[in-house]
Amino acid sequence: MRINMTHGSGGISTRDLIKDVFAKKLGNNILNRMEDAAVLQMDLKSSGRMAYTTDSFVVTPLFFKGGDIGRLAVCGTVNDLLSMGAIPKYLSAGFIIEEGLPVADLENIVSSMAEALKESGAMLVAADTKVIEGRGGLYINTSGIGTVHESVQPSAYNLEAGDAILLTGTLGDHHACILSHRMEIENNIASDVAPLVALCRALFDHGIRVKAIRDITRGGLATVLNELSEASGCAIHIHQESIPVREDVASLCGILGLDPLYMGNEGKMVICVSQNDVKKALELIQHAAYGKRSQIIGQCREGQGVFLNTTSGVSRVLHALYGEGLPRIC
Amino acid sequence: MRINMTHGSGGISTRDLIKDVFAKKLGNNILNRMEDAAVLQMDLKSSGRMAYTTDSFVVTPLFFKGGDIGRLAVCGTVNDLLSMGAIPKYLSAGFIIEEGLPVADLENIVSSMAEALKESGAMLVAADTKVIEGRGGLYINTSGIGTVHESVQPSAYNLEAGDAILLTGTLGDHHACILSHRMEIENNIASDVAPLVALCRALFDHGIRVKAIRDITRGGLATVLNELSEASGCAIHIHQESIPVREDVASLCGILGLDPLYMGNEGKMVICVSQNDVKKALELIQHAAYGKRSQIIGQCREGQGVFLNTTSGVSRVLHALYGEGLPRIC
Numbered sequence: 001m002r003i004n005m006t007h008g009s010g011g012i013s014t015r016d017l018i019k020d021v022f023a024k025k026l027g028n029n030i031l032n033r034m035e036d037a038a039v040l041q042m043d044l045k046s047s048g049r050m051a052y053t054t055d056s057f058v059v060t061p062l063f064f065k066g067g068d069i070g071r072l073a074v075c076g077t078v079n080d081l082l083s084m085g086a087i088p089k090y091l092s093a094g095f096i097i098e099e100g101l102p103v104a105d106l107e108n109i110v111s112s113m114a115e116a117l118k119e120s121g122a123m124l125v126a127a128d129t130k131v132i133e134g135r136g137g138l139y140i141n142t143s144g145i146g147t148v149h150e151s152v153q154p155s156a157y158n159l160e161a162g163d164a165i166l167l168t169g170t171l172g173d174h175h176a177c178i179l180s181h182r183m184e185i186e187n188n189i190a191s192d193v194a195p196l197v198a199l200c201r202a203l204f205d206h207g208i209r210v211k212a213i214r215d216i217t218r219g220g221l222a223t224v225l226n227e228l229s230e231a232s233g234c235a236i237h238i239h240q241e242s243i244p245v246r247e248d249v250a251s252l253c254g255i256l257g258l259d260p261l262y263m264g265n266e267g268k269m270v271i272c273v274s275q276n277d278v279k280k281a282l283e284l285i286q287h288a289a290y291g292k293r294s295q296i297i298g299q300c301r302e303g304q305g306v307f308l309n310t311t312s313g314v315s316r317v318l319h320a321l322y323g324e325g326l327p328r329i330c
Numbered sequence: 331m332r333i334n335m336t337h338g339s340g341g342i343s344t345r346d347l348i349k350d351v352f353a354k355k356l357g358n359n360i361l362n363r364m365e366d367a368a369v370l371q372m373d374l375k376s377s378g379r380m381a382y383t384t385d386s387f388v389v390t391p392l393f394f395k396g397g398d399i400g401r402l403a404v405c406g407t408v409n410d411l412l413s414m415g416a417i418p419k420y421l422s423a424g425f426i427i428e429e430g431l432p433v434a435d436l437e438n439i440v441s442s443m444a445e446a447l448k449e450s451g452a453m454l455v456a457a458d459t460k461v462i463e464g465r466g467g468l469y470i471n472t473s474g475i476g477t478v479h480e481s482v483q484p485s486a487y488n489l490e491a492g493d494a495i496l497l498t499g500t501l502g503d504h505h506a507c508i509l510s511h512r513m514e515i516e517n518n519i520a521s522d523v524a525p526l527v528a529l530c531r532a533l534f535d536h537g538i539r540v541k542a543i544r545d546i547t548r549g550g551l552a553t554v555l556n557e558l559s560e561a562s563g564c565a566i567h568i569h570q571e572s573i574p575v576r577e578d579v580a581s582l583c584g585i586l587g588l589d590p591l592y593m594g595n596e597g598k599m600v601i602c603v604s605q606n607d608v609k610k611a612l613e614l615i616q617h618a619a620y621g622k623r624s625q626i627i628g629q630c631r632e633g634q635g636v637f638l639n640t641t642s643g644v645s646r647v648l649h650a651l652y653g654e655g656l657p658r659i660c
Binding site for chain 1 (some may be wrong): 368387426483545
């Protein structure tokens with residue numbers, strides 16, 4: 001069976017789709033009430049601080065090695081909340097479905113969302129479905145709410161000269177995976193899409209003062225570092241030899257003339273801590289899920305701009321991504 | 331200038347678009363930080379209750395008499411929060427833009443959002459932009475957070491026999507407006523799209539016990555009443571002669587064989603209160619913005635199902651919308 005326009009009418013077909021697909025996989029005691037909004041009992045602790053974010057996902061293909069648009073939609077929002085020092089609690093999802101999408105595909109995508117939510121410890125409490133003309137595509141918007149960890153308040157504005165820059169693993173996997181699918185290149189490159197709750201909690205719960213933390217998505221590491229540098233007024237220097245890249249990703253990049261520093265990831269963070277905390281922080285994230293290949297990749301210095309110290313001993317300026325990365329990788 | 335794929339790259343073109351269009355019209359001290367998530371200081375009062383909702387908007391055309399997709403995206407989410415007794419505080423917006431959309435159109439849409447937000451007293455604090463292949467279309471997802479009014483906890487489950495049903499104005503305006511645009515029928519029918527904050531606050535602030543409240547969108551009044559009847563286990567009886575319909579909307583419906591009871595609205599609520607409160611409630615909403623044509627249209631009784639007492643003296647069953655309403659009216 002495929003989705004058709006009546007599934008978006010707001011009538012009985014819509015309700016059947018919601019019951020048979022969405023509620024079946026994602027249902028919980030809040031979502032199942034199917035009211036116009038979820039009413040949540042929030043415990044914001046003494047700080048009263050809450051993080052709130054949104055992201056839309058338009059990736060093609062919908063299914064790829066290592067994940068699908070559903071896992072991506074949950075992990076993207078979860079990782080954005082973690083980037084503000086917040087523990088993800090509640091998510092919303094808006095599905096824009098093109099007619100012709102096989103219902104079985106939608107079921108698989110929704111199941112992936114359920115798994116990623118479980119792994120994240122977050123709950124989907126609000127959802128919406130629309131059907132549009134088209135050719136079987138799907139767009140998912142998620143938003144998310146998290147409670148800000150009491151001892152943490154990361155911000156790009158916190159950075160100062162001397163701080164260390166950590167990277168939680170290999171660069172470019174997601175981007176290279178999607179590109180391989182789109183160009184029909186056969187290889188074993190899988191997306192790194194993952195919810196980094198355990199990795200971040202390891203730092204937050206052990207009292208590491210995380211000065212800044214960002215997930216490295218569109219625009220890649222170089223673009224994120226430029227944002228951090230601009231906001232903080234510090235220069236950032238990184239060392240090429242310390243940046244992990246999978247061998248097959250490096251080969252693909254070599255052939256296509258791509259630079260992993262500008263490629264999107266969906267399960268990687270850049271984390272900034274003071275020199276006092278760096279050893280302990282590295283140990284914690286290397287032992288957490290999805291953090292095994294974490295590395296110290298550089299440091300903040302007086303000045304401005306982002307610099308790459310290459311393996312050949314030269315230092316070159318890294319600008320933010322200018323033109324087009326790969327469209328629709330997330 | 332038109333939107334092209336580089337505007338979605340995550341690089342400098344994306345940042346320029348965000349600065350020149352989104353931040354210019356929608357900017358505020360939270361959004362302007364451009365971090366991965368907004369950190370909000372929430373005062374949830376003693377109840378600790380918060381409402382959270384999401385909705386995607388895929389209407390075509392993007393501009394129509396009385397509004398555009400931007401006003402719709404704000405009002406839809408604001409009205410969903412009000413439907414749970416919550417005062418809208420913070421919104422997020424995810425823009426999925428098809429390449430080819432004129433930037434001037436986007437600016438107008440974003441300006442409408444800013445106006446609707448101002449009228450609602452809510453603030454946009456999180457946003458995201460993606461660009462996809464296409465023909466100049468635009469989809470907007472909004473989510474919203476509201477603080478639940480301390481004395482109010484509306485729910486379909488509260489209804490009981492004897493309660494009165496109020497309708498805040500004419501039915502079918504939005505649906506008829508969009509349909510007229512799509513069929514290129516010339517008339518003066520304007521969408522009713524509006525944020526109903528003042529109208530709902532009039533009830534909440536004056537201590538009216540709002541037992542249930544729903545905005546009447548896709549599926550129309552008949553579908554909403556069926557949802558209320560099913561959830562509460564009450565029958566609902568309404569009177570045809572008390573249901574306001576604009577003359578030009580009624581004419582259009584007559585020609586096309588449509589029933590205003592099944593047509594979507596974007597600025598209408600159905601409100602249920604006990605008989606003790608109904609007189610005061612009607613007076614309050616008739617004096618609030620967008621409530622002038624409010625009416626008492628029926629009552630809850632023992633039993634089940636939804637019934638329409640027609641002007642010819644017959645009572646007929648009103649089922650929920652089954653097949654296709656008009657696609658893409660919101």
